[in-house]
Amino acid sequence: MRVIIFGGSGSFGTAMTKKLLEKSTCDIVIFSRNEKLQFEHRERIGKSERVRYIIGDIRDYDRVYEALEGIDYVLLASAMKHIDKCESNPNECRKTNIDGCINVINASIERNVKKLVFLSTDKATNPSTIYGCSKLFVEMYCKCVDNKNTEIIRTRYGNVFGSNGSVAWIFEKLSKEGKKLTVTNPDMTRFFMSISEAVDLVWKALREGVHGDLWVYNNKSCIIKEVADMFSKDQEIIGTRCVEKTDEALLTVNELRHSELLEDKYYRVNDSIENDYGYINPFTSDNAERLSKEELENMVNEWRKSL
Numbered sequence: 684m685r686v687i688i689f690g691g692s693g694s695f696g697t698a699m700t701k702k703l704l705e706k707s708t709c710d711i712v713i714f715s716r717n718e719k720l721q722f723e724h725r726e727r728i729g730k731s732e733r734v735r736y737i738i739g740d741i742r743d744y745d746r747v748y749e750a751l752e753g754i755d756y757v758l759l760a761s762a763m764k765h766i767d768k769c770e771s772n773p774n775e776c777r778k779t780n781i782d783g784c785i786n787v788i789n790a791s792i793e794r795n796v797k798k799l800v801f802l803s804t805d806k807a808t809n810p811s812t813i814y815g816c817s818k819l820f821v822e823m824y825c826k827c828v829d830n831k832n833t834e835i836i837r838t839r840y841g842n843v844f845g846s847n848g849s850v851a852w853i854f855e856k857l858s859k860e861g862k863k864l865t866v867t868n869p870d871m872t873r874f875f876m877s878i879s880e881a882v883d884l885v886w887k888a889l890r891e892g893v894h895g896d897l898w899v900y901n902n903k904s905c906i907i908k909e910v911a912d913m914f915s916k917d918q919e920i921i922g923t924r925c926v927e928k929t930d931e932a933l934l935t936v937n938e939l940r941h942s943e944l945l946e947d948k949y950y951r952v953n954d955s956i957e958n959d960y961g962y963i964n965p966f967t968s969d970n971a972e973r974l975s976k977e978e979l980e981n982m983v984n985e986w987r988k989s990l
């Protein structure tokens with residue numbers, strides 16, 4: 684069995700490769716652009732005969748098609764994911780997050796891949812940014828594309844604590860330099876999870892998901908001040924930027940109406956599921972269960988150990 688991870692050299696891809704090496708016997712292909720990231724990936728997972736590396740850009744359909752030869756399962760993690768960079772380079776965001784992802788989806792269908800899992804984000808739920816819109820478009824494309832043989836499953840989750848470019852890095856840097864932490868709005872709520880929880884969600888969706896599914900992590904949340912306090916109490920409030928929401932959402936009311944909660948951990952959304960909940964609220968970081976201080980501390984420790 685062969686799995687390819689588009690964007691396999693990133694935070695998610697590295698953790699997923701470790702899990703696949705440990706829990707399965709499959710061969711793994713890592714597809715991404717930057718040689719240095721692929722070198723670092725190899726350093727992190729240790730040399731393995733089962734892992735092969737391909738340099739390529741998902742914007743290039745022919746290269747993607749070539750890489751998919753003999754592949755059974757596809758994980759689609761490649762993305763431009765920094766909100767500010769996407770806002771200031773909207774066409775670059777479109778080329779990677781929309782056109783590139785559509786290349787991967789179409790080429791996977793063309794190659795009769797068994798299953799494809801697309802990684803999306805809470806920012807795609809009622810999006811307020813170009814990044815969120817690009818992810819939502821591809822979520823919809825996954826559901827609507829004409830396709831008979833490839834099962835396409837979408838996943839959606841909140842902020843992975845300490846992933847590339849996350850707030851943890853900024854807070855850690857500022858506190859180490861003895862500077863005030865810059866906090867936009869201390870009362871803002873956000874979903875946070877560990878990288879292993881993100882990997883578990885995608886793993887579960889890969890094994891159990893069926894075509895048309897959207898798998899969403901039953902994420903806990905916290906207020907930003909609690910995260911900042913883990914690094915330093917010396918903080919400066921700088922105000923919310925206009926693209927930032929006060930709270931994020933993982934499921935709309937309509938999606939909740941077509942969902943089931945599995946093992947209290949994962950929502951599976953599918954048009955075929957019908958629930959009559961009466962009046963309900965969307966699943967937001969404001970009304971989600973809050974992370975305890977101990978859970979937050981564990982997340983920070985897991986991240987520091989992984990450095």
Ligand SMILES: NC(=O)c1ccc[n+]([C@@H]2O[C@H](COP(=O)([O-])OP(=O)(O)OC[C@H]3O[C@@H](n4cnc5c(N)ncnc54)[C@H](OP(=O)(O)O)[C@@H]3O)[C@@H](O)[C@H]2O)c1
Pocket residue numbers: 689690691692693694695696714715716717718720739740741742759760761762763764779783802803804805840841842843844846847849
């Ligand atoms: N991190 C989070 O908090 C979070 C939360 C929810 C959802 N997600 C989603 O999860 C996925 C993985 O996130 P991550 O944290 O692992 O991101 P990451 O660490 O930034 O990794 C992104 C990966 O995508 C590759 N990539 C970027 N542009 C590419 C292109 N044009 N062609 C081929 N590969 C490309 C990167 O390698 P090169 O630059 O070398 O190509 C890298 O391997 C993303 O789709 C993201 O939207 C992340």
